Amino acid sequence: MSGAPAEIPTRREYLKGSGALIGGGLLAGCTSDSSGTNSNGTTGQSTTGTTADAGPYSVTMAPMGEVEFDSVPETVFSIFPQYADMAVALGHGDAINSIYVPEMSGKTMNTYYERLDGVSFDWKGLPDPLKNGLSKEMFYQLDSDVHFVDPAYVSTQKNWSKSDVEDIRNNVGSWFGNFYSGTHDKPPEGYRDGYQYYDLWEMFGTVAEVFQEQERYQALKKIHDNALAKIEDSLPPKSERPTAVRVTYSNGKFYTYHLNKPGYWLADTRPLGTTDAFAEEDWGSLWGTVDFETMLEADPDVILHLWGLSPGYYLDEIQTKIENHSAGQQLSAIQNDRFFAAGMRYQGPIMNLFQLEMTAKQLYPEQFGEWPGYVTGKPFPEIPKDEQLFDRQKLSDVIAGNF
Structure with missing residues (x-):
């Protein structure tokens, strides 16, 4: 050309x-x-x-x-x-x-x-x-x-x-x-x-x-650094952290992703330092594929579902499919209401701030407040001001050029 x-x-x-x-x-x-x-x-x-x-x-x-x-x-x-x-x-x-x-x-x-x-x-x-x-x-x-x-x-x-x-x-x-x-x-x-x-x-x-x-x-970086400092100051000891996995569910299989590996695709999970239920698995690529029986054997405390806030893959539709499976309904995360909508890996700085806050609540409700859940097609849920990792108005002001 x-x-x-x-x-x-x-x-x-x-x-x-x-x-x-x-x-x-x-x-x-x-x-x-x-x-x-x-x-x-x-x-x-x-x-x-x-x-x-x-x-x-x-x-x-x-x-x-x-x-x-x-x-x-x-x-x-x-x-x-x-x-x-x-x-x-x-x-x-x-x-x-x-x-x-x-x-x-x-x-x-x-x-x-x-x-x-x-x-x-x-x-x-x-x-x-x-x-x-x-x-x-x-x-x-x-x-x-x-x-x-x-x-x-x-x-x-x-x-x-x-x-x-x-x-x-x-x-x-x-x-x-x-x-x-x-x-x-x-x-x-x-x-x-x-x-x-x-x-x-x-x-x-x-x-x-x-x-x-x-x-x-x-x-903007100062806002992010302050959010990370709040996370680091409040994390429980490693022995008290839940096991978790990040997945995408499709057609009877879970595509599984690590939580604490390098790379900005994990910029919303790595700082939270939870215990990766599949940490020892080497899939030979960026993710693995497991069936219901393997997921039940690992039985993580928390399941974070990628794209769960995105049209075409909203969490409520996925959860219904998992609950209708004989092994899926036995998962602790399903039974204990700890199957959560996660964001996108292709996250920029604004998305990263919201996704850090969301994931912190999903993993550590005692430290960061309960995650109120996401309603399909609606905005990010309202979070009490004293439970926010960052000030919304301050972020808006900086984006608008007022800093």
């Missing part, structure tokens, strides 16, 4: 039919990478302290290295919602022009945002970059200033060569993303030299540099 392909459909034509809900198998494994593992943005937000014509400047992150910017990006291609959440947090949510399964990602993000004054994500009409496989034509169609996507990840996608990756960078806009920090899985051949893993808030800091929003980032 040396230029824009001919006869690209219009954005409106492309969008027809997009937004279909994600299926059980895709939810379980998310999307495939090389190892087989499987904006528009905000309301009432300013960009205090920066202007769109700031520049030139450079930002460094692996695997791209140093990336040059002439000015603050106004249009941003995103696949996974952690980057959209970062943009919203920094007051640039309206720059996002694409997102993975818009109805799922957008509605889940707004489930949290509805508890924040003046914050929302307008996902309707955004294309899903993975709906029909990652398309080079879409990159040309959207003509974004920057692509919040890891070029190493892109190189694993069907019909993508290294020259295609370079072509988009040279003819459309730079790549700026790091996919494998989510799992600490090995990147594909050709990208392993110098590849670096970042935690969620380190990655967020580099994205803040892209938007030239370092002050806002520091204010």
Whole structure:
């Protein structure tokens, strides 16, 4: 490819039919990478302290290295919602022009945002970059200033060569993303030299540099650091912590995930240090698959169900299926009402704050207050102010540029 392909459909034509809900198998494994593992943005937000014509400047992150910017990006291609959440947090949510399964990602993000004054994500009409496989034509169609996507990840996608990756960078806009920090899985051949893993808030800091929003980032990080300090100060001794597992249930099987391994996909469970019921299991990939009998044998005190706040996979529907199974109804977590809706692994900073608070309550109600439960399709539940890990108004103010 040396230029824009001919006869690209219009954005409106492309969008027809997009937004279909994600299926059980895709939810379980998310999307495939090389190892087989499987904006528009905000309301009432300013960009205090920066202007769109700031520049030139450079930002460094692996695997791209140093990336040059002439000015603050106004249009941003995103696949996974952690980057959209970062943009919203920094007051640039309206720059996002694409997102993975818009109805799922957008509605889940707004489930949290509805508890924040003046914050929302307008996902309707955004294309899903993975709906029909990652398309080079879409990159040309959207003509974004920057692509919040890891070029190493892109190189694993069907019909993508290294020259295609370079072509988009040279003819459309730079790549700026790091996919494998989510799992600490090995990147594909050709990208392993110098590849670096970042935690969620380190990655967020580099994205803040892209938007030239370092002050806002520091204010947000302070809120997060304070929340972590509250968690660390209140955790019970390890001997008194429950056993737990994080799963996705689909078609009679539990896709099981570790809780305390490295990677920002676990940024909402690792700080809580609960006892992973499958800690000793090495599945040879990012997750394992167990049947009802194996789950009953482990019988964790708490089961956290991924995507449980997301349309197409709400917890009440899943719980009914498990309760109707002879082994499922015997699980302690089912019998003791400790089968809970968990959030998304593709979490940015705002999502991470809410998901930390939610999971803390689910695991340690005596220390952090009872989790009130999630009502399908409704906003994140109201939490008494003295039981919140972070101040909603303070977070809203920072997102709005008042800090």
